[in-house]
Amino acid sequence: MDAKERMKLEPVPMRERDVSERVAGFEEVNRGYSEQEARAEAERCLQCKKAPCREGCPVDVDIPGFICLVCEGRYAEAGLKIKESNAFPAICGRVCPQERQCQATCVLSKQGKPINIGYLERFVGDYLIEYPPEQVGSTAPTGKKVAVVGSGPAGLAAAGDLAKAGHQVTVFEALHEPGGVLIYGIPEFRLPNLTVGHEIQALLEMGVQVRTNTIIGRTLTVPELLGVIGFKAVFLALGAGAPIFLGIEGENLPGVFSANEFLTRVNLMRAFRDDYDTPVQRGRNVVVIGGGNVAMDSCRSALRLGADSVTLLYRRTRAEMPARIEEVRHAEEEGVDFQLLVAPTRFLGRDGRLAAVECLRMELGEPDESGRRRPVPLEGSEFTVEIDQAIVAVGARVNPSARLVMPGMSQDERGHIIVDPETLMTSVEGVFAGGDVIGGEETVIEALSHGRRAARAIDEYLNS
Numbered sequence: 001m002d003a004k005e006r007m008k009l010e011p012v013p014m015r016e017r018d019v020s021e022r023v024a025g026f027e028e029v030n031r032g033y034s035e036q037e038a039r040a041e042a043e044r045c046l047q048c049k050k051a052p053c054r055e056g057c058p059v060d061v062d063i064p065g066f067i068c069l070v071c072e073g074r075y076a077e078a079g080l081k082i083k084e085s086n087a088f089p090a091i092c093g094r095v096c097p098q099e100r101q102c103q104a105t106c107v108l109s110k111q112g113k114p115i116n117i118g119y120l121e122r123f124v125g126d127y128l129i130e131y132p133p134e135q136v137g138s139t140a141p142t143g144k145k146v147a148v149v150g151s152g153p154a155g156l157a158a159a160g161d162l163a164k165a166g167h168q169v170t171v172f173e174a175l176h177e178p179g180g181v182l183i184y185g186i187p188e189f190r191l192p193n194l195t196v197g198h199e200i201q202a203l204l205e206m207g208v209q210v211r212t213n214t215i216i217g218r219t220l221t222v223p224e225l226l227g228v229i230g231f232k233a234v235f236l237a238l239g240a241g242a243p244i245f246l247g248i249e250g251e252n253l254p255g256v257f258s259a260n261e262f263l264t265r266v267n268l269m270r271a272f273r274d275d276y277d278t279p280v281q282r283g284r285n286v287v288v289i290g291g292g293n294v295a296m297d298s299c300r301s302a303l304r305l306g307a308d309s310v311t312l313l314y315r316r317t318r319a320e321m322p323a324r325i326e327e328v329r330h331a332e333e334e335g336v337d338f339q340l341l342v343a344p345t346r347f348l349g350r351d352g353r354l355a356a357v358e359c360l361r362m363e364l365g366e367p368d369e370s371g372r373r374r375p376v377p378l379e380g381s382e383f384t385v386e387i388d389q390a391i392v393a394v395g396a397r398v399n400p401s402a403r404l405v406m407p408g409m410s411q412d413e414r415g416h417i418i419v420d421p422e423t424l425m426t427s428v429e430g431v432f433a434g435g436d437v438i439g440g441e442e443t444v445i446e447a448l449s450h451g452r453r454a455a456r457a458i459d460e461y462l463n464s
Contacts, residue, residue, distance in 0.1 A: 003046050011113050012041040023303050023334050026188045026272060030094070033123040035073075042071035045115050048107055053117065056105035058449045061085045063102060063117055070120055079128040082121060086448060087160045088153070088199050090129055091182060093122025094191050096445045097324050129198045139166035144462050147172060147231040149216045149405070152180025153444045154435030155237035156203060157451030158458075162235075163206045165459045170209045170231075172220070177268060178210050180239055182444070184268040185260075187297050189304070190327075193267075217404035226430060233430045233458045236406075236417060237451065240436035242399040245392055246289065250347030255281065255354030259290070259298045259393035266301050283389025286310045287357055289344055290393035291321040296328060298391045299336045310336050311385065315343040315362050315375040343375065345382070347390060356386050398437055406431060423457040424450065432458055 015031040016022075022029050033041065045067045053063045061082055069078035082089045098118035106114035146162050148155045151173040159169045177183055182196045204210065214220065225231045243258035245251055262280065265271040269278035286302045288295050291314040302310045312331070314321065317340050321328060332338065341362045348356040361381035364373035398415035410418040410427035417426055417433040424432045434450030436442055442450070 001043070006044055006046055007108065007111070009040075009044045011044070011116055012037045012119075014116070014119055019333050022189065023300075026301075026304055028192050029189050029330060030122075032126060033119055035075075038070055038075075038120060038123040039073065041116050041120060042067045044108070044113075045071070046107060052105040052107060053102045053115070056102040057085075058101065058443075058445045059085045059452065061102075061121075066124060067115065067117075067120060070124060075124055075127040076131060076133050079124045080133065082124060083128075085452075086121075086445070087157050087452075088125070088448065089121045090125025090195050091153070091191065091199060092445050092448070093118050093120075093125050094195070095186060096443060099325050101445070126195075129195070132202075139164060141168070142166040142462070144168065144233075145170070145229075145231045146458060146462075147225045147229075147234045148237060149222075149234065150174075150180060150237035150239055150435070150437075151178035151200075151210065152237060152239050152435065153182060153447040154239075154451040154454075155180065155235065156200065157448040158235050158237065158434070158455045159208045159451075160203050160206065161452055161455035162458060163203065163208050165455070167459070167462065168207070168209075170211060171203075172214045172216050173210060173212045174215045175268065176212050178212060180237075184264040185294070185297075187263070187267055187301050189300065190297065215401075217401055217406075221404075222406040222428070222431060232462055233432065235451075235454050235458060236402075236426070236431065236433040236437060237435045237447075237454075238399065238402055238405070238433075238437040240396040240398050242397050243392065244395040244397055246344065246394065248344060248346050250349060250354070251392075253347055253349045253354045254352065255283070255388055256347055256390045256392065257281075259288075259294045259391050260396060262298055262391050263294070263301065266305070272301075272305055280305070281389060282306050283387070284308045285385075285387045286389045286391065287313055287344075287385060287387050288391045288393055289313045290395075291316065291323060292393065292395075293323045293327055295393035296323045296331045296336075298393050299331050300334055302389070302391065303334055303336070307389075311387075312336055312338050313342045313344055313357075313359065314338070314340050316364065316372065317341060320372045341375065343377070344390075348384070354388060354390060356384050357390060358382060358384050396436075402437060423461070424454045425457065425461070430461070 066078040066081040102117045103114040108114050145168045148159045148171045162169045179196045243260040265280040270276040271280035282305045286307045288298045299310050346358045361378045362375040365376040368374040432454045434454045435447040
């Protein structure tokens with residue numbers, strides 16, 4: 001089949017669970033490609049010589065290479081091709097914003113029909129989980145110990161690469177399960193915990209050790225890791241776990257949650273299950289403030305917990321929403337009411353609990369520092385919505401406790417750890433950092449990129 005014929009082929013859609021079925025529980029919405037569907041979608045790839053799709057991938061996956069292997073039915077080889085750059089295809093294929101990255105630069109996007117690269121990546125990642133390839137012989141042990149603080153995507157990626165290089169790696173996690181934001185932040189209807197667990201198990205089989213319930217900065221300190229415990233290098237992948245609030249009246253009323261707490265209770269602490277003694281308030285009339293993936297996750301989780309109504313308040317328009325297009329569509333299909341160009345001004349209480357939110361309508365003015373048009377309040381447009389639960393999902397910042405990790409480490413005014421842009425080494429010799437803790441909230445694939453960069457730099461540092 002020549003290029004012109006391939007260009008006429010239609011994209012293969014993702015099979016999804018029926019809306020009425022999916023809002024009744026937390027099972028995964030997308031069902032994944034069958035082999036026939038994956039090969040049919042792979043057949044559409046033009047195999048461009050310059051491969052602009054790779055330019056849109058933060059970790060430079062050989063996208064045409066792995067798609068060609070899928071087209072030929074060589075799925076295990078396709079998975080290994082992806083893993084040359086991305087250790088977690090089953091995860092990234094589910095949660096990365098491909099429509100703004102690799103698929104946005106696909107030649108076929110000019111026709112509005114880019115290759116569904118993310119769906120193919122997920123297919124290949126799931127194939128590797130179901131049919132794991134034989135382990136390739138690892139590098140001879142170096143005898144050098146490396147500590148990784150945080151078991152989110154940056155930490156796990158670094159741990160895997162450092163273990164492959166022969167180093168003895170221990171991952172320290174503050175919570176009782178490893179996985180970081182992949183476990184506590186992303187609901188199972190988008191990313192099943194079992195999928196994350198398979199990837200973590202693969203690291204354990206490589207010899208990576210994981211210590212949970214260990215808060216670096218309190219249980220142990222970085223000087224202790226580098227000193228008496230004998231680690232030769234430390235990688236800090238602490239994430240951005242402290243929620244940002246709105247700073248408006250009534251925000252401390254019972255019934256107002258940060259998305260961090262709400263999603264952690266639902267995802268990690270299994271609050272939606274009656275056999276877990278870790279409940280969360282189940283709102284009847286819920287508002288969620290924000291426009292990103294975390295806001296969509298919060299809306300859709302509230303629906304699954306039994307809310308009668310869920311309303312999203314976002315102060316810009318749909319065009320400015322940072323959430324994935326697919327997540328916005330799923331939220332709308334499931335019944336979320338989108339109130340755009342609306343911002344909350346205060347929460348109102350009754351009998352000591354949240355009872356309503358007062359809002360103001362907005363219009364878009366001139367662009368701000370983010371490049372998006374700034375929302376401007378419309379005078380006299382106030383209105384009130386009766387609610388019993390509000391979830392604030394407007395972002396997160398570095399936890400202030402990061403300052404306890406390593407006294408004297410250079411941080412900027414927002415608490416981000418300052419690193420060398422090339423090596424990711426901090427102001428402390430032998431201590432590296434990456435992911436959200438060095439530059440604000442990033443995507444999973446960008447965090448993976450930081451982890452891999454740090455692993456290379458640490459390996460060079462240990463061998464210098």
